[in-house]
Amino acid sequence: MPNLVLIGGGHSHAIALKLFGLNPIPGINLTLINDVEQTPYSGMLPGHVAGFYSYEQTHIDLSSLSKFAHAKLLIDRAIGLNLEQNQVICHHHSSISFDYLSIDIGSTPTTISVPGAKEYAIPAKPVPQFLVAWSKLLDIAKNNPEQSLKIAIVGGGAGGVELALNMYHRLGIEIGAANNYQINLIHRGNKLLAGHNNWISQRLEKILLKRGIKIYLQETVEEVLPDKIRCQSGLTLESDYTFWVTQAHAPDWLKKSGLATNSQGFILVKDTLQSVSHPHIFAAGDIATMVNYDRPKAGVFAVRQGKPLLKNWHRIIAGEPLKPYIPQKKYLALIGTGDKSAIASWGSIGWQSPLLWYLKDYIDRKFMNRFSNLNTLISNN
Ligand SMILES: Cc1cc2nc3c(=O)[nH]c(=O)nc-3n(C[C@H](O)[C@H](O)[C@H](O)COP(=O)(O)OP(=O)(O)OC[C@H]3O[C@@H](n4cnc5c(N)ncnc54)[C@H](O)[C@@H]3O)c2cc1C
Structure with missing residues (x-):
């Protein structure tokens, strides 16, 4: 046999x-x-x-x-x-x-070559380890709602952007006071979701900024430390939790x-x-x-x-x-915006609607x- x-x-x-x-x-x-x-x-x-x-x-x-x-x-x-x-x-x-x-x-996302990333960054994959880290973060945030919380997400592809928006939503529910947490999205390229049309990138940028998520484009992280990240340009951002959602490896x-x-x-x-x-x-x-x-x-x-x-x-x-x-x-990409709405990307066409969330949810x-x-x-x- x-x-x-x-x-x-x-x-x-x-x-x-x-x-x-x-x-x-x-x-x-x-x-x-x-x-x-x-x-x-x-x-x-x-x-x-x-x-x-x-x-x-x-x-x-x-x-x-x-x-x-x-x-x-x-x-x-x-x-x-x-x-x-x-x-x-x-x-x-x-x-x-x-x-x-x-x-x-x-x-899995590529981290190997960046000093400190292996030790201090949390890759989005393997998913089980990512979910354990996310759940710990939520517990700490819930038990310490007064404490400020800085999150860095490295990688501005669909995964990184979706995580930023969905984390923002969840933290809002769990700890309420939006002022206490800051999510920063750091991306090496000059636009988010490079594989999609410009309307999609711009729309998502607008949504992220509206929610107070800061976007740093054309920034390459060169070092991850327990409480901050350093970029090649000299930019340093405080970060209690650094999530890594870069290119597949x-x-x-x-x-x-x-x-x-x-x-x-x-x-x-x-x-x-x-x-x-x-x-x-x-x-x-x-x-x-x-x-x-x-x-x-x-x-x-x-x-x-x-x-x-x-x-x-x-x-x-x-x-x-x-x-x-x-x-x-x-192919039709449906990108959730973390508020039960979604953006559809189909070649040069882009569209946002809560109806698209229902379509995504159904699929x-x-x-x-x-x-x-x-x-x-x-x-x-
Ligand atoms: C945050 C995030 C959001 C995403 N959202 C979307 C989305 O909305 N739509 C979309 O199309 N794509 C999305 N992607 C991309 C998507 O995750 C991958 O393209 C997809 O999971 C690939 O599926 P796969 O079948 O190759 O493997 P996976 O789904 O990754 O499954 C691999 C399996 O193999 C196991 N495994 C790994 N290594 C070994 C080993 N050595 N021995 C034994 N078992 C092993 C793993 O534990 C896992 O169970 C997202 C990615 C991320 C990071």
């Missing part, structure tokens, strides 16, 4: 596992290795920070999902690959052998494994989502870079890759030719509903 091993329960694998469970392929040993049992859904993460959604509403239970897909779940962290022996090297368990491998482990072990990667360490894949160097290895989501298509690292692409990925697992195991997947060029809940009744489906089988 061929062993199909999946590393990472990210968005693509979650979709593929759900579909696998609905249409199991007999005669395959399926194993999922993930470092946590609950995997976060990125679309609702800022809403969870704002307090609009609970932890359960924003996390997929990989234990039920694996059971549903007849897969073995191993809670562990992959730390390397032995490609000569086709094995995944795990942090705690002994190595896992595979015939086919699929990798969907997401990405891949773990070093992938580069060392012998898989073909780009200069940032992302796995290079063909249109079939197979590694360009090792065709029995697939990759999807943030960790994969399609050589023929330049697309942003966003959950929306990871979700879309789930179904074609599953179909190509089927095909490779059946000895059939694999089919290419072409990612959409334009996100619909996605999560796919994973909400797994235990009932398992017991009915």
Whole structure:
């Protein structure tokens, strides 16, 4: 029986596992290795920070999902690959052998080169550690409402901006007096959300400023200290909590494994989502870079890759030719503004309305509903 091993329960694998469970392929040993049992859904993460959604509403239970897909779940962290022996090297368990491998482990913000960032900054990913830090911050803020609180968010992409707006909302609810806290957003580029049209950047700038969130553009953080950050320009900002939401980065072990990667360490894949160097290895989501298509690292692409990925697992195991997947060029981005309103970005078009929040909420809940009744489906089988 061929062993199909999946590393990472990210968005693509979650979709593929759900579909696998609905249409199991007999005669395959399926194993999922993930470092946590609950995997976060990125679309609702800022809403969870704002307090609009609970932890359960924003996390997929990989234990039920694996059971549903007849897969073995191993809670562990992959730390390397032995490609000569086709094995995944795990942090705690002994190595896992595979015939086919699929990798969907997401990405983390780049911090390594900035002195002090590793010690004092809180990266937005891995999400579990981020949520622990956020929850501690909230507790301290609630218990000390008189004390001033300075937060720095480094990175002015969609993630950084959404976090700033949603943190602002939550702090307003938890400690009320808006004057006691200050959020500063620091961005290296000359506009926020560089991948979107100018209207989107300007609109978000306006919203942030209206809420008293200060924006520092064209500033590169060169040092993080326990109570402040220093930028190359000489700008120094006080910061009790520095959140790091910069460009996506891949773990070093992938580069060392012998898989073909780009200069940032992302796995290079063909249109079939197979590694360009090792065709029995697939990759999807943030960790994969399609050589023929330049697309942003966003959950929306990871979700879309789930179904074609599953179909190509089927095909490779059946000895059939694999089919290419072409990612959409334009995509609808719905950016929550932390007040149950949202901004839609579609190519050169931008629009803001509370109605868009309801659309975003509907889409996100619909996605999560796919994973909400797994235990009932398992017991009915
Ligand atoms: C604050 C923030 C807000 C965002 N909001 C949006 C949004 O609204 N819309 C959008 O499209 N994108 C958004 N993104 C981007 C989005 O988070 C990613 O593009 C998306 O999560 C990628 O999904 P994925 O399937 O690649 O992996 P992930 O969803 O990151 O999942 C990877 C899984 O693998 C596990 N894992 C990681 N390493 C290992 C290992 N070595 N061994 C075993 N398991 C491992 C992780 O714990 C996790 O469970 C946001 C990002 C941030 C930081």
